[in-house]
Amino acid sequence: MKFSRIAAAVTTAALAPAVLIASPAFAAGPDAPATGTQPAPTAPDQAVPDPTAPDQAEEDRKTILAIIAHPMASEFMKEAGRKAIADGPKAMRKFIEVDQHNIRMDDYRIAILRLLPDAGPGLKEGVNKVLTHGNTIEKLRHFYDVTQHELRDDDNKVEISRLIGTGGTGVKEAGKKALKGTPADRTEFLKTGRHLAQAQDDLVELARIDEGWDGPILTAAISKLMNGSPTPAELRHFLEVTQYELRDQDNRVAIAKIIDGAGPELLKAGRAALAGTPADRTEFLKTGQHEARAKDQAAKDKEKPAPGKGGDTKDNNTGTGTKTTGTGNTTVTAQGNNGAPLATTGAGDHTTLIAGGAGTALIAGAGLLLAARMRRAGAEG
Incomplete structure (x- = not known):
């Protein structure tokens, strides 16, 4: 008799590896033995007896009861x-000689499938291979009893080597020690040792962050965490998640202080950063604030007049002249647009002479006009 469950298992084993890996529901079926336990041993075949003999039927019944009473x-x-016991001597004999072996192969396949959820790449490949080509109970049993442990240890070695390459000092030291140890040492390292070693490295990293960070919010949180009794998982979560949230809070506070009373460009850039992402705020504090300040300063510089460009001398019609006259003083002080004296140059000296000459000519002309008027008055009289 070919049971439907056995046929289903054989059909499943012949499918592609990807299908096998994606079949946890079948692997965890109610008929399978518990995870990590070996299926019950198969009762050895006996010489063909006379199934009609009362003594033989009783012996077969006891044998079947022993098989189904096994914990696995x-x-x-x-x-x-x-069912075989209920069906009589012939059914019991068939169960012992045929059915139990087929069921046992099915049980091994299910037990092997149950290895997949936490298997590494090497073990997964081995499971798919044995389910495809393991057509005898001996092959299935050897894989379950021996090969799976060898493949799992190979996967553990690969994973530990990866952790050594990316971990801190504590993880590196503990990982190298595990590689030199036994398979049990490697299993224990991946189960608990790596987390304890990582916790040591995380404490060192927290101290480094605390030393290099000026923000009060993150600094206070680190101090509180390190003064408590954090678990390895809490340390990991703080470094992977919490620290970045607190950094951003500190950055918000810093930006708010920077834009308080700032120029228009700095104010605009700071507000945009506060409304943006954490990366925007980091970028503003790193470079954006300096670029915005430079724009504000350039605008201020543009509003101021250039030094020495506000006025000129009177002879080129670009400025005004202020003449101070008096006894023995013909000095002219040229003023710029802002009222500041211009620097004395050679051109300025010539201007002074020209201005003085013009004044002398005006005085002489007035004297001649006065003499002419006096002559005319004398002639008339």
């Missing part, structure tokens, strides 16, 4: 055994 017997094995 699957529910399907128990159900098939009880």
